[in-house]
Amino acid sequence: MKRLMTTAAAFAVSATGAMAEGELVIYHWFEYIPQDLLEKFTAETGINVTMDTYDSNESMLAALKAGGMGTYDVAVPSDYMVDIMIGGGMLGEIAEGELANAGNMQAAWADPSFDPGRKHSIPYQWGSTSFSVNRDVYQGEINTTDILFNPPAELSGKINMLDSQGEVLAMASIHLGIPQCSTDREQLKALNDMLQGAKAHWASFNSDNSKDILVSGDAAVSQIWNGFGAKARNEGANIEYAYPKEGYVVWMDSVVLLKDAPNRDSAIKFMDFLLEPENIAAVTNFAQYSAGVEGVSDLLEGDLATQRESNPPADAGPGVFVQVCSEEVQVVYDQIWTNLKK
Amino acid sequence: MAGGATTGGAARAETYAGVRNWLLLPSWLVLCILVLAPIGIMLVYSFLTKEFRGGVIWEFSLAAYDQFFCDRGLFGDEPCSIEWTYITIFWRSIWQAGAATLLALLIGFPTAFFIATRPERSRPLWVFLITVPYWVNLLIRTVSMKFLLRDNGPMNDALIGMGVIAEPITIINTNLAVQIGLFYSYLPFMVLPIYAAVERFDFRLSEAAADLYASKWVTLRRVVLPAVRPGVIAGCILVFVPSLGAFLAPDLLGGAKNFMIGSLIEEQFKGSAGNWPFGAAAAMILLSMVLVILLISARQSQRSSA
Numbered sequence: 001m002k003r004l005m006t007t008a009a010a011f012a013v014s015a016t017g018a019m020a021e022g023e024l025v026i027y028h029w030f031e032y033i034p035q036d037l038l039e040k041f042t043a044e045t046g047i048n049v050t051m052d053t054y055d056s057n058e059s060m061l062a063a064l065k066a067g068g069m070g071t072y073d074v075a076v077p078s079d080y081m082v083d084i085m086i087g088g089g090m091l092g093e094i095a096e097g098e099l100a101n102a103g104n105m106q107a108a109w110a111d112p113s114f115d116p117g118r119k120h121s122i123p124y125q126w127g128s129t130s131f132s133v134n135r136d137v138y139q140g141e142i143n144t145t146d147i148l149f150n151p152p153a154e155l156s157g158k159i160n161m162l163d164s165q166g167e168v169l170a171m172a173s174i175h176l177g178i179p180q181c182s183t184d185r186e187q188l189k190a191l192n193d194m195l196q197g198a199k200a201h202w203a204s205f206n207s208d209n210s211k212d213i214l215v216s217g218d219a220a221v222s223q224i225w226n227g228f229g230a231k232a233r234n235e236g237a238n239i240e241y242a243y244p245k246e247g248y249v250v251w252m253d254s255v256v257l258l259k260d261a262p263n264r265d266s267a268i269k270f271m272d273f274l275l276e277p278e279n280i281a282a283v284t285n286f287a288q289y290s291a292g293v294e295g296v297s298d299l300l301e302g303d304l305a306t307q308r309e310s311n312p313p314a315d316a317g318p319g320v321f322v323q324v325c326s327e328e329v330q331v332v333y334d335q336i337w338t339n340l341k342k
Numbered sequence: 343m344a345g346g347a348t349t350g351g352a353a354r355a356e357t358y359a360g361v362r363n364w365l366l367l368p369s370w371l372v373l374c375i376l377v378l379a380p381i382g383i384m385l386v387y388s389f390l391t392k393e394f395r396g397g398v399i400w401e402f403s404l405a406a407y408d409q410f411f412c413d414r415g416l417f418g419d420e421p422c423s424i425e426w427t428y429i430t431i432f433w434r435s436i437w438q439a440g441a442a443t444l445l446a447l448l449i450g451f452p453t454a455f456f457i458a459t460r461p462e463r464s465r466p467l468w469v470f471l472i473t474v475p476y477w478v479n480l481l482i483r484t485v486s487m488k489f490l491l492r493d494n495g496p497m498n499d500a501l502i503g504m505g506v507i508a509e510p511i512t513i514i515n516t517n518l519a520v521q522i523g524l525f526y527s528y529l530p531f532m533v534l535p536i537y538a539a540v541e542r543f544d545f546r547l548s549e550a551a552a553d554l555y556a557s558k559w560v561t562l563r564r565v566v567l568p569a570v571r572p573g574v575i576a577g578c579i580l581v582f583v584p585s586l587g588a589f590l591a592p593d594l595l596g597g598a599k600n601f602m603i604g605s606l607i608e609e610q611f612k613g614s615a616g617n618w619p620f621g622a623a624a625a626m627i628l629l630s631m632v633l634v635i636l637l638i639s640a641r642q643s644q645r646s647s648a
Binding site: 164341 | 427492493593597599600611
């Protein structure tokens with residue numbers, strides 16, 4: 001449904017820029033970038049924007065591999081997917097000094113491990129993946145991964161998981177205290193067995209409705225991205241975002257320049273546009289995540305600067321990136337995922 | 343519907359004799375470009391080597407079919423034993439699609455009969471009403487169904503309000519929700535072919551049966567059913583086959599907890615597995631199953647018309 005609405009919105013944007021001075025084709029996560037911001041970009045530059053959306057890093061990669069290269073100019077993969085796309089030779093290179101606003105990047109995100117030297121990408125938004133719990137249904141301690149994998153009776157059967165192998169298996173590894181992408185057979189077996197047991201407590205796997213089912217009360221717990229959780233809370237759900245003591249997943253989405261981008265100049269302009277604090281703050285205000293650009297904090301609306309979803313408490317466990325597994329481990333991960341959903 | 347086309351049919355056929363083959367050209371083009379070519383690509387891909395994270399390497403391999411039929415353990419190094427995972431998934435899909443077809447038949451058959459026995463003037467209106475939901479996109483209809491069925495949705499509220507039940511019934515995220523979704527999505531495909539068959543039925547035959555002291559049940563079974571059987575078979579196929587490969591209803595209404603064939607195949611292309619040859623192989627196996635069903639039903643209808 002969202003996909004349809006975004007496509008319709010994309011048409012609307014194209015229609016307004018009748019006297020186009022260029023095109024820009026974006027491949028983006030759903031419900032993430034505010035429509036006004038795209039319109040502002042068109043107004044400032046005269047560049048027509050068309051946007052398609054996806055609901056997981058993997059489906060974006062699949063669409064690009066199945067003929068999407070050469071269609072899109074920029075995409076917005078998460079950290080580990082930037083790594084995979086660089087490895088697959090799918091990203092174009094940004095020359096030194098080509099981005100006028102490159103200096104605006106926060107030092108912490110200017111030289112990340114997944115794209116050393118930011119040769120292919122700019123920071124977009126970062127946040128965490130954990131879960132939110134309905135406080136009307138459950139009043140006990142929620143800052144533990146047991147809520148997802150070994151839940152109390154009140155929550156059993158009312159849990160939604162993200163329909164995303166990477167984030168479910170990363171969280172499961174954190175729960176078991178084993179390294180991600182472990183090659184140890186005993187650990188992999190334990191992971192498989194633990195998930196088989198946990199599935200009995202789960203109601204569904206869903207990513208793009210993870211906010212709505214918390215608001216409607218269909219699920220009492222949902223694994224969720226922090227900003228999406230904040231939105232659900234702002235829409236009236238009595239929920240609390242958990243920071244498990246065992247740890248949780250952190251991520252950084254980056255805007256990447258795709259290889260063979262048909263409108264490379266427009267893509268560079270768009271990246272410079274998103275490095276302006278004022279513009280990237282608009283994304284943060286809409287999506288409720290955190291920007292990777294200096295000078296945004298004064299532009300945030302509401303309680304964004306202080307809300308729990310954006311501010312891990314001191315006693316939270318460590319936040320870790322999803323790791324890129326080797327092929328041999330990935331094959332076992334696929335098997336575990338199929339076992340889980342068979 | 344079909345009546346009246348026979349008078350003057352021969353004369354008209356003569357008129358178009360010279361261009362007859364050209365008239366088929368558009369269909370042939372569509373068939374070759376949009377049906378045969380994709381199936382051919384799929385067939386070839388299913389015998390290629392998978393590329394890590396999606397894509398294929400152009401080397402012959404049976405790995406995809408091996409994965410489908412052979413269980414080699416979590417680490418893939420045990421000797422081949424029967425792989426039940428995918429058989430379970432296929433069986434679940436057949437079962438769900440079958441249940442949805444049965445539901446559609448139980449409701450569609452009387453509906454079609456009802457429409458066909460209305461005065462000729464009002465029939466188009468009834469047929470029109472059957473097709474109205476089809477003006478809305480399938481995705482939107484499936485999402486709406488989710489809102490209707492959920493624990494604190496209108497259906498449960500109404501039932502509780504009427505005093506039928508005390509606690510909401512949980513339907514969403516169950517197999518029943520998937521069956522309801524499939525049945526609802528494809529009901530008109532059941533009603534319309536049966537309606538077309540019943541409409542052509544000569545009701546004087548059932549009067550004759552009654553004159554010969556056949557009971558209503560015997561008349562239905564021995565006179566009416568054989569005559570409308572092609573319509574019933576067509577309706578069942580039109581509901582069963584798309585249900586078999588559906589993934590919207592299982593994902594949205596069933597909670598995506600248990601793969602159906604459609605979602606299993608989707609996962610190979612859109613998920614992190616990125617195993618295109620396996621997705622292609624699963625699709626080929628599904629296609630073969632559908633072909634077998636169609637062949638059997640074609641033979642059935644041949645026998646019934648003979």
